[in-house]
Amino acid sequence: MPVPKVLLSTTAVYPEDTSAAFEIAGQVGFDGVELMVGVDPASLDEDEMSRLSETSGVRIHSVHAPTLIITPAAWGTDPWEKLRRSAEAARRFGADIVVVHPPFRWQRDYADEFVDGIRELNRTSGVTFAVENMFPWRTIAGSFKAYLPHWDPTDLPYDHLTLDLSHASTAQLKSLDLIAAWGNRLTHVHLTDGKGSFKDEHLLPGEGDQDAWKVVEELGRRGYEGHIVLEVSTRRASDRAERVELLTGVLQQIRQRLAVGTTV
Numbered sequence: 001m002p003v004p005k006v007l008l009s010t011t012a013v014y015p016e017d018t019s020a021a022f023e024i025a026g027q028v029g030f031d032g033v034e035l036m037v038g039v040d041p042a043s044l045d046e047d048e049m050s051r052l053s054e055t056s057g058v059r060i061h062s063v064h065a066p067t068l069i070i071t072p073a074a075w076g077t078d079p080w081e082k083l084r085r086s087a088e089a090a091r092r093f094g095a096d097i098v099v100v101h102p103p104f105r106w107q108r109d110y111a112d113e114f115v116d117g118i119r120e121l122n123r124t125s126g127v128t129f130a131v132e133n134m135f136p137w138r139t140i141a142g143s144f145k146a147y148l149p150h151w152d153p154t155d156l157p158y159d160h161l162t163l164d165l166s167h168a169s170t171a172q173l174k175s176l177d178l179i180a181a182w183g184n185r186l187t188h189v190h191l192t193d194g195k196g197s198f199k200d201e202h203l204l205p206g207e208g209d210q211d212a213w214k215v216v217e218e219l220g221r222r223g224y225e226g227h228i229v230l231e232v233s234t235r236r237a238s239d240r241a242e243r244v245e246l247l248t249g250v251l252q253q254i255r256q257r258l259a260v261g262t263t264v
Helices: 016-030 046-055 079-094 108-124 163-170 173-186 212-222 240-263
Strands: 006-009 032-037 060-064 097-099 128-132 138-139 140-143 160-163 186-191 227-230
Touching: 006 016, 006 060, 006 240, 016 032, 016 046, 016 240, 046 079, 060 079, 060 227, 079 097, 079 108, 097 186, 108 128, 128 186, 160 163, 160 173, 163 173, 163 186, 173 186, 173 212, 186 212, 212 240, 227 240
Parallel strands: 006 032, 006 227, 032 060, 060 097, 097 128, 128 160, 160 186, 186 227
Antiparallel strands: 138 140
């Protein structure tokens, strides 16, 4: 059966920078990285990212487009240009996936065209655009629907989806239910966890309410062929050595759980 590539998100080493993510991914033994574009200014420099990949021997297998609220001007302010640039970068790096968040509700023109536009990019760009599940913004006063057409892609006609376990937790959903509902539209996974709070927590797998290790076993059982990206917070680590130790343990567990799934 196929064995999914296990990648490290370049955000998972914060407060260290993108270059540290390449170094740590290579040291720990990840199959590559997912490049989060725009959070670290260096990640906007395709030449530098190519150099880092080449010198470290760590491939970029997926690109997270700069469509976050904290990256409004990364690769311009036109959301479609951001996606076109993401596809170009992915092709240059040899990556096959671009992860994209749905539009914010104040991006109405973009949102009106989003479903059809993503379908067209999947048809013409040479890479796969996988739309990520998000969540309602919750406060003590109630929920705020920040995304259009919707934060939950389940009932929308996207061909390829990214499952983020922390986002599922914040939305008070269960990732195993989403896997069952999405079927073969599940193309990409952000492995993390959450405890259902208002915040997008990005805990280590197994620390929250998403049955994260059962999710990994289920991916193995299903013969899932996409990437599994460890997109977690390691800010608890006091230094590089502790961060490496933390990530090494999680990577070993991921591979063990995938193997369990394939034997069930």
